[in-house]
Amino acid sequence: MPKLVLCSLTTGCAALLLGAYLLFWWQSGQHTADTRFWSSQQLSVVVGSRLPTKDGIRVKLDAVGRAVLISSPSNMVLSDYAQIHLRFLDDSLHSSVALIWKTTKGGNRIFSLDHYTPVQRSIWIPTSNVPAWKGTALELGIVLDGRPGDELTLAGFSAPSPSFSNHLKSVYFQWTSYSSWDMTSSNHYQGIAATNATPKPVPVFAALLALSLLSYAGLLFTGRAHKRFDLRVVAVLTVACWLGLDALWQTRLLHKLHNTHASFSGLKSTEKLAAAAPSGEIYSFIQKVKHHTNSPQYRFFLGSRGDYEGMRGAYYLYPYNVLWRRYGPELPDKAIFRRDDRIVLLNPSEIRFNKETGAMILPNQDQLPVEVLMVDDIGSLYRVL
Amino acid sequence: MDLLYLILALGLPLLLGTGWLQLFTPNSLPGRWPLLAGYGALLGLLGITVLMRLIDACGFPLSIAWVGSVSGILALAAIVTKRFTDPVNNTAAMPDFGFCCMSYWHKLLFSLFFALISLRLLTLGLELIWRPLFPWDATMHWATKAKVWFHTAGITPFVEPDLWLKMGGEGVFSDHHPEYPQTIPLLQTWVNLALGRWDESLMNLPWLLCYAALGCMFYGQARVAGVGPLTALIFTYMLMSMPLINVHVALAGYADLFLGTCYVGALMAFHNWSQNKERWQGALALLLAGLCMTIKNEGFYWFLSFIPALIVVSLSLRKSLFFLLLLPALVVAVLWMFPEDINVAGHSLGQLALSYRPNALSPILTSFAVFDNWHLFTYLLLCLVPLAFLSNFHRYLGIGAALTSAVGLLLTLFLFTKFAYGAVYHSSLGRISLHLVPSVMFLIMLAYHEVCESGSSPDNSTAETENLSPD
Numbered sequence: 001m002p003k004l005v006l007c008s009l010t011t012g013c014a015a016l017l018l019g020a021y022l023l024f025w026w027q028s029g030q031h032t033a034d035t036r037f038w039s040s041q042q043l044s045v046v047v048g049s050r051l052p053t054k055d056g057i058r059v060k061l062d063a064v065g066r067a068v069l070i071s072s073p074s075n076m077v078l079s080d081y082a083q084i085h086l087r088f089l090d091d092s093l094h095s096s097v098a099l100i101w102k103t104t105k106g107g108n109r110i111f112s113l114d115h116y117t118p119v120q121r122s123i124w125i126p127t128s129n130v131p132a133w134k135g136t137a138l139e140l141g142i143v144l145d146g147r148p149g150d151e152l153t154l155a156g157f158s159a160p161s162p163s164f165s166n167h168l169k170s171v172y173f174q175w176t177s178y179s180s181w182d183m184t185s186s187n188h189y190q191g192i193a194a195t196n197a198t199p200k201p202v203p204v205f206a207a208l209l210a211l212s213l214l215s216y217a218g219l220l221f222t223g224r225a226h227k228r229f230d231l232r233v234v235a236v237l238t239v240a241c242w243l244g245l246d247a248l249w250q251t252r253l254l255h256k257l258h259n260t261h262a263s264f265s266g267l268k269s270t271e272k273l274a275a276a277a278p279s280g281e282i283y284s285f286i287q288k289v290k291h292h293t294n295s296p297q298y299r300f301f302l303g304s305r306g307d308y309e310g311m312r313g314a315y316y317l318y319p320y321n322v323l324w325r326r327y328g329p330e331l332p333d334k335a336i337f338r339r340d341d342r343i344v345l346l347n348p349s350e351i352r353f354n355k356e357t358g359a360m361i362l363p364n365q366d367q368l369p370v371e372v373l374m375v376d377d378i379g380s381l382y383r384v385l
Numbered sequence: 386m387d388l389l390y391l392i393l394a395l396g397l398p399l400l401l402g403t404g405w406l407q408l409f410t411p412n413s414l415p416g417r418w419p420l421l422a423g424y425g426a427l428l429g430l431l432g433i434t435v436l437m438r439l440i441d442a443c444g445f446p447l448s449i450a451w452v453g454s455v456s457g458i459l460a461l462a463a464i465v466t467k468r469f470t471d472p473v474n475n476t477a478a479m480p481d482f483g484f485c486c487m488s489y490w491h492k493l494l495f496s497l498f499f500a501l502i503s504l505r506l507l508t509l510g511l512e513l514i515w516r517p518l519f520p521w522d523a524t525m526h527w528a529t530k531a532k533v534w535f536h537t538a539g540i541t542p543f544v545e546p547d548l549w550l551k552m553g554g555e556g557v558f559s560d561h562h563p564e565y566p567q568t569i570p571l572l573q574t575w576v577n578l579a580l581g582r583w584d585e586s587l588m589n590l591p592w593l594l595c596y597a598a599l600g601c602m603f604y605g606q607a608r609v610a611g612v613g614p615l616t617a618l619i620f621t622y623m624l625m626s627m628p629l630i631n632v633h634v635a636l637a638g639y640a641d642l643f644l645g646t647c648y649v650g651a652l653m654a655f656h657n658w659s660q661n662k663e664r665w666q667g668a669l670a671l672l673l674a675g676l677c678m679t680i681k682n683e684g685f686y687w688f689l690s691f692i693p694a695l696i697v698v699s700l701s702l703r704k705s706l707f708f709l710l711l712l713p714a715l716v717v718a719v720l721w722m723f724p725e726d727i728n729v730a731g732h733s734l735g736q737l738a739l740s741y742r743p744n745a746l747s748p749i750l751t752s753f754a755v756f757d758n759w760h761l762f763t764y765l766l767l768c769l770v771p772l773a774f775l776s777n778f779h780r781y782l783g784i785g786a787a788l789t790s791a792v793g794l795l796l797t798l799f800l801f802t803k804f805a806y807g808a809v810y811h812s813s814l815g816r817i818s819l820h821l822v823p824s825v826m827f828l829i830m831l832a833y834h835e836v837c838e839s840g841s842s843p844d845n846s847t848a849e850t851e852n853l854s855p856d
Binding site for chain 1: 560814
C-alpha cells in the first residue's frame with residue numbers, strides 16, 4: 001500500500017504541476033517582458049526621510065508614521081507584469097506596505113493596492129487581476145506605514161518577468177507568508193495573504209487529490225496495482241492532502257503566535273490593552289477619562305463617526321453607564337441631557353464645540369452648554385452644564 | 386495564585402459536569418473517558434451559567450464564594466452518589482484508547498495524530514492567553530455585559546438604547562445587542578470572579594476548554610458509533626484542524642464555537658440514541674438541544690431541526706414521508722399567517738424581508754469550496770455522504786433529516802432574507818456555518834465508516850475496525 005500511495009501522489013503532483021504550467025502559459029499569453037529593477041538612485045523619498053546606508057535605501061517614517069517612495073518607470077506597460085517584488089533587510093512587525101501607482105491616462109489619480117502587514121523580508125504583490133493595473137505607468141511606488149521614527153531598509157524593488165518560476169514563488173509567498181490577525185479573521189480564512197491573489201490553496205489541493213485518485217485508478221486499470229481496489233489508499237491520499245493544507249495553516253498560526261508573543265507576553269492585562277494596536281491609544285485615552293471622572297455615577301454619552309473607535313471606546317468605558325449608538329446621530333437630542341452628564345467624543349467626530357459660546361453643536365444643530373474637561377489627539381471629554 | 390484560581394474556574398465546571406454524567410453512562414462504553422470529559426466540560430460550563438442565573442434570581446451576589454460553593458456542593462453530591470450507587474466500578478480503569486488491540490503502525494499513527502492535535506491545542510492556547518480580547522462582536526455586545534456584571538456582581542439588565550434613554554439610564558445598561566442570551570458573558574464573568582479581577586485574556590479560557598471538549602465528545606461518540614480508535618482520532622484531528630474553528634479559539638469571545646459544540650453534542654447523542662435506544666443518550670441529546678437556545682438566537686432554529694429527525698426515527702418510513710411532506714406546507718402556511726411584527730428568537734418576519742437573493746449563491750459556494758475555512762471538508766462531504774446513503778439509507782435517516790433541515794434553514798437565511806449580505810461580504814456566513822460544520826463532519830465520518838463496512842472483506846478487514854473495547 002505505501003508504494004501505491006507514493007506512486008499515486010507523485011503522479012498526481014506531476015500532473016498538477018504540468019496542468020499549472022499549461023494554464024499559466026495559456027493565461028499569460030505572449031507576455032515576455034524582462035524583469036525591471038529600480039535601484040536606490042531611481043527611488044525618491046517623498047514622505048519620510050532618507051538615511052545613509054550601503055545596501056538599498058533606508059527610510060525613516062515621519063511624525064505620523066509614514067514614508068512614501070516613488071519611481072518614474074519609463075515605458076512600463078503595467079499589464080505586462082503580474083507581480084511586484086519587494087525585498088527588505090528586516091521583518092518589521094509594526095509596519096505595513098502598500099503599492100501605489102499613477103498611469104499616463106489616469107491623470108493625477110493615485111491607484112493603490114492592499115496593505116501587507118507586517119513588512120517581511122520578501123513580499124510578492126500580485127497585480128494581474130487588479131482592474132486598475134493597466135495602461136502605461138507614470139509613477140510607481142510604495143507607502144510604508146508604522147510607528148513614527150521607525151526605520152526600514154528596502155533592499156530591492158522590482159517587477160519580475162512573467163515566468164512560471166516567478167509565478168510559483170509568488171504563490172508560495174501567498175500561501176505561507178506572515179499575516180496578522182485582523183477584524184475579518186473571525187469571519188473567513190481564504191488561505192492567502194492578499195485577497196486578490198490566485199490560486200487559493202483549497203482548489204489546488206482538491207485538484208491534487210483528484211489527480212492522485214485518478215492516478216490510482218489508472219494503476220488499477222492497467223493492472224499495475226496487482227490487487228483489488230483498496231479504500232485505505234484513497235483514505236491515505238485524502239489525509240495526506242489534508243495534512244498538506246493543514247501544514248500551511250499551522251505555519252501561519254505559528255507566525256501569528258510569534259507576533260502575539262512579541263507584542264504581549266509578560267504584560268499584565270491592563271498593559272496589554274495599552275500595547276494593542278490600533279486600540280491602545282483609545283484605551284489610554286479612556287483611562288484618562290475614567291481617571292478624570294473618578295466616579296461611576298455619571299451617565300456617559302459616546303459620540304464618534306468611526307465604527308471601530310466608537311465600539312472600542314464604549315467597551316473600555318464599561319462598567320460606567322455608557323450609551324453609544326452604532327447607527328444614527330452621534331448624540332441624542334438636547335432634551336435628553338442632564339446636568340453633570342459626561343460626553344466623550346472620539347475622532348473622527350462631526351460634533352463641534354463652539355469656544356465662544358461654550359456650547360456643543362449637536363447633530364440637529366441644537367446648542368448644548370458644556371464644560372471642556374479634557375482634549376487630546378484621540379478625543380475630548382465634556383461635562384454638561 | 387492565578388494558576389490556582391484558573392484551575393478552580395475551569396476544573397469546577399469539569400468536575401460538576403463529569404460527576405453527574407458518569408452516573409448515567411454505562412461503564413463498559415467504548416470511548417467512555419473522552420466522552421465523559423467532553424460532555425462533562427461542556428455541560429459543566431453551561432451549568433455554571435445556569436447556576437449564576439439562579440443565584441442572581443434569588444437575590445444573592447455573583448461571587449466566587451456563592452457560585453463556587455453551590456457548584457462545589459453539586460459536584461460533590463454527584464461523586465458521593467456514584468460512590469454509593471456503584472461501588473464495584475467505583476475505581477475507573479485507566480483509559481487506553483483501544484491501544485491494546487492496535488498494530489504497531491496504527492499505534493504510531495495514533496500517536497502522530499494525537500501529537501498534531503496537542504500542538505494545535507498548545508498553539509491556540511498560548512495565542513488565547515497572551516492576546517487581549519480582540520474580535521469585533523466580542524467587544525461590541527458580548528464582553529460588554531460580562532464587564533458590567535463582574536463589576537456590579539449581578540446580572541444588571543441591558544436594554545435597547547431607546548429604552549435606556551426613556552429610563553434615563555437608571556438601573557439599566559445598553560449595548561449594541563442587549564437582547565442577546567446571557568450564557569457567553571456569564572462564562573467570562575465566572576472566570577473573572579474566580580481570578581478576583583478583570584482579565585481580558587484569561588477570561589476567554591472557557592473557549593479553549595470548549596475546543597478540547599469538542600474533540601473529546603467527537604472521539605467518544607465516534608467510538609460509541611462503532612468507529613475504530615484510529616479512524617475516530619483522524620477524523621477528530623480533521624475537525625479540530627479546521628481553520629475557522631481554530632480562529633474562534635485563538636480570537637475568543639464569540640458565541641459560535643459554543644453553539645457549534647453544543648449542537649454537534651446534541652446531534653451525536655441523538656444519532657447514537659436512534660441506533661441503540663439508550664436513554665442516557667436521548668436525555669443528553671434533549672438537554673444539549675435545549676441548551677443551544679441559551680447560547681445564541683440561532684440556537685432556537687437548530688433546536689427545531691430535531692423535529693423532522695424525531696419524526697423519521699419514531700415513525701415508519703411511509704408515515705415519516707407523509708409528515709415530512711406536510712411539514713414544509715405547514716411552515717409556508719405559518720409564515721403566511723404569522724404576524725410580521727412578532728419577534729421569534731430575535732427576528733420578526735417583517736425584518737427578514739423574505740425574497741430570493743441570487744447574488745448570495747456564488748459567495749456561499751466560494752466560502753465552502755474555495756476559501757480555506759474548512760480545509761477539504763466540502764469535497765469529502767460531496768464524495769462520501771451520497772455513498773453512505775446509497776449503501777444504508779435507513780441508518781442515517783435521523784441525522785440526515787436533522788442536518789438537511791438545519792442546512793436548509795442556513796441556506797434560507799443567506800439566500801432568502803436580508804441577511805444575504807452576510808454571505809455576499811463573507812461577514813457572517815462562516816460564523817453561522819461553524820454551528821453546523823462539526824455535525825456534518827460527524828456524518829462524513831459515519832459515511833466513511835459505512836463505506837468501509839460495506840466494502841470490507843476478509844482481505845481488507847483490520848483489527849482496528851472491529852475494535853470496540855472500552856477506552
